[in-house]
Amino acid sequence: MILAASLFGVQVGALGTTYVKEHMIKVVMGIIMLIVAVSRGLAIPKYLNDLGLVSLEHGTTSFLMNASFIIMAVALLIGAVIILSNMIKGMKKSKEEKEMKVVTSHGKA
16 A cells, blocks of 8 residues: 555656645645644653653543644645645646647747
8 A cells, every 4th residue: 555655646746846836845844744743742642651651541642642643644634735736726827828828829820
């Protein structure tokens, strides 16, 4: 599954860099990294509990792990929606520009 997702992601990523502005990709990726870092920070108490360094109830660690996963998944989903929507807008704009060039070149002939 990871290989299949990677192959799909590479194709979409290559297409996306053609139509999405570089600064937009950097901003979205930076924000996703920060949100994921925070979500992983929520998982630290569970790991400390597993190591016996702190004592937490199972419900607390379970809540923190679930919150961590949900925050990470939402961040990745929002980032994907932003990039894909910008990619679609870029593709539409590129298509419109090509159509304008065709109309303009036919009008000059």
